[in-house]
Amino acid sequence: MLDKNKVRLGIAPIAWTNDDLPELGKENTFEQCISEMALAGFVGTEVGNRYPKDTEILKKSLNLRKIEICNQWFSAFLLTKPFQEVERDFRMQLAFLKEMGAKIIGVSEQSYSVQGKLDTPIFGHKYEMNDSQWKTLCDGLNRLGKIAKEEYRISLTFHHHMGTVVQNPDEVDDMLANTDPAYVGLLYDTGHFAYCGADPLGELTKHIDRVKHVHLKDIRPEIVEKVRCENLSFLDGVRMGTFTIPGDGCIDFVPIFQTLENYGYEGYMLVEAEQDPAVANPLEYAIRAREYIAQKTGL
Template structure:
């Protein structure tokens, strides 16, 4: 007889446009936003993220109407930043952040997911910047994120959660820990993406147990270990790796999500856990059945 799943009553499950193959505000290979909203609701989710700014309607009244009639609520918006480049990028960063944060605030979200810029192009594989930051750049990154956390909270009432991501400067266990150790816990928390962290060799359960007070948000994702091994061996960029299916449907990959969710529950705080299965580009009929099966699987885990 199997043991019953733990009750994950501190975990709020949702999904995101990413699970429908959406990476850009407008792209002919992506499903229309109306279809995403219809299908994410049909799959049994009540929380969503905004996705790329401009994919969903940016008028708060329109978006409120469209989400409310489908029983959906917004957990977060997402921004991309390159704060390691120093104060010169602040004004452009804040302009972008302000758009997304204002919409997230209007939708009663409480979080802003912050993704560092890529060091190589996720489409062309062109190396844009060195893979490793200098000590000065680490300093810019830490102080910039603290400034962002303070201003986003003061201006919009949102908490930033920084998202370690493949092909960025915050990726491996070493880089994630260096970033956390360099930033103020009162200003900067982490969005732990289980798939990206595994992609870069990290252990999500260990990170939750070691830096629990810094975990402010979760993205639930798995990687296919066989495809990942080939990706790592051949230095495949993230975009082409996704097209090969490196991010796979749970529970078929790693890390196992049950222990991750159990570790998150033990933190004793309310956390969003947003499903993301990178699938850009994908056939329009593909996301819905995957989303339905994933929601059923997560219910079997107690979420």
């Protein structure tokens, strides 16, 4: 059983309103989203595109529901933009997160990413970095992580993601091997490891000492195979139901939870299962996810 004093549970707003496909869930309001999160029994959330930018308004809305911000995605372009430009945007987001009391920022390198391109197949079209680009990326992450930790008391966690320059296990290995553990952690995502053909449990075991934030999502392998065979995009797969909540797909989460428990993991486990809310009712799936996690972890 995971320790309730160390591990907190959150859920991402992407099940209600999709940032990459704004037409999915356009009928769902911010207030409905966070109210249903609370109703389902979650205490944390990441930041969605419908969330108020005014921190006082956001705090009041979240406090009423006893929910807190635990992380926010940050799109870095360390390979294609001047570092000073990336740093400026990074600091703006850090200031927002510090004001909200968050402890984590989730960074994804979006240079050359195909995850958001509707006309580009997700398999076989990702960009491969050369040695110079690897150095630029890792040096940049170290610099950003040092700023986050030393000036804002926020931990940088790197989000490996389908369609990006750090997608596959060997790329995650290289990124972690060439960054400073004091400044760069791993945002461990079960769904993205499984999607690219990796073993989520094996990757967790390998990198458990770098994991600072956890995304829990399952995959439907028949949809992944359809995406592969028909040369479909990442977002095509999202529409079709590539992802789902823990316990509703093919990933065995019990040994994953056990590994986190054995290591003494502290931080958030956050359900992040983007689906079409018109097909997968967000409240229903949130309740199902919460019940599954309670059953398997005692949380």
